[in-house]
Amino acid sequence: MVAKRSSRSxxxxxxxxxxxxxxxxxxxxxxxxxxxxxxxxxxTTDSQxxxxxxxxxxxxxxxxxxxxxxESRIVDGVDVRxxxxxxxxxxxxxxxxxxxxxxxxCMKRMKVGDFGFFYHSNCKTPGIVGILKVCKEAYIxxxxxxxxxxxYDPKSDKEKPKWFMVDVEYVRPLKRLIGLHELxxxxxxxxxxxxxxxxxxxxxxxxxxxxxxxxxxSFILELADKEVEGDASLESK
DNA sequence: GCCAACGTTGGC
DNA sequence: GCCAACGTTGGC
Numbered sequence: 001m002v003a004k005r006s007s008r009s010x011x012x013x014x015x016x017x018x019x020x021x022x023x024x025x026x027x028x029x030x031x032x033x034x035x036x037x038x039x040x041x042x043x044t045t046d047s048q049x050x051x052x053x054x055x056x057x058x059x060x061x062x063x064x065x066x067x068x069x070x071e072s073r074i075v076d077g078v079d080v081r082x083x084x085x086x087x088x089x090x091x092x093x094x095x096x097x098x099x100x101x102x103x104x105x106c107m108k109r110m111k112v113g114d115f116g117f118f119y120h121s122n123c124k125t126p127g128i129v130g131i132l133k134v135c136k137e138a139y140i141x142x143x144x145x146x147x148x149x150x151x152y153d154p155k156s157d158k159e160k161p162k163w164f165m166v167d168v169e170y171v172r173p174l175k176r177l178i179g180l181h182e183l184x185x186x187x188x189x190x191x192x193x194x195x196x197x198x199x200x201x202x203x204x205x206x207x208x209x210x211x212x213x214x215x216x217x218s219f220i221l222e223l224a225d226k227e228v229e230g231d232a233s234l235e236s237k
Numbered sequence: 238g239c240c241a242a243c244g245t246t247g248g249c
Numbered sequence: 250g251c252c253a254a255c256g257t258t259g260g261c
Contacts, residue, residue, distance in 0.1 A: 069259095102244095122258080122259050123259095126259080126260065126261095180260075181260095205242080205243090205258080205259075205260085206243065206257080206258050206259070
């Protein structure tokens with residue numbers, strides 16, 4: 001077994017646009033990644049159930065949320081840190097290391113051009129910091145086959161790959177960080193009337209990759225554009 | 238570092 | 250195929 005603690009945000013391997021796929025792979029271990037839990041194994045039925053998980057609301061979903069850990073944390077000798085600044089510096093990253101079916105299924109549904117929020121987790125101020133864009137659709141996450149990789153999954157079979165990743169590229173930061181705290185405060189204040197009342201981030205807080213509805217997306221962007229008058233963002237708590 | 242929430246495992 | 254035990258996530 002491999003991963004000690006598994007994941008928190010997502011793992012990412014930053015890659016430069018000029019690298020070949022293979023070179024990117026080789027690069028993995030050196031860059032940070034992160035991931036989700038490495039499941040020990042699944043029965044066939046379980047995997048089938050996961051395969052059949054309904055896609056969000058049926059229709060296409062063009063917005064997502066990706067969690068990553070901006071602070072260093074060593075997993076099996078590899079620093080899994082990956083911040084929005086890192087993405088900004090490197091331009092692109094492979095979102096590898098996700099070892100949770102629901103999160104993986106989200107990645108499988110992504111299309112080139114879909115946008116995502118970049119969320120910082122397991123850190124001092126958790127929250128949404130920026131925007132990224134999907135630039136390559138789901139493909140096999142070979143880190144699952146590498147025994148030396150912290151996110152190695154001994155149960156995954158090359159003939160029947162279980163784990164996938166997408167590539168993402170930097171778009172821009174939000175005008176200000178939208179903290180989890182602020183999102184929760186909004187929810188507490190408006191409860192079911194809040195545009196966030198059904199947001200996956202709130203309801204399934206442990207998912208490292210989750211869908212974002214268009215209404216949630218635009219609401220959060222507006223929040224970010226709003227000046228924080230008198231710390232209004234903190235008013236309900 | 239604690240621990241609540243929740244996903245996974247495996248015995249039955 | 251249920252469900253108790255166990256493991257992980259991630260906010261605090």
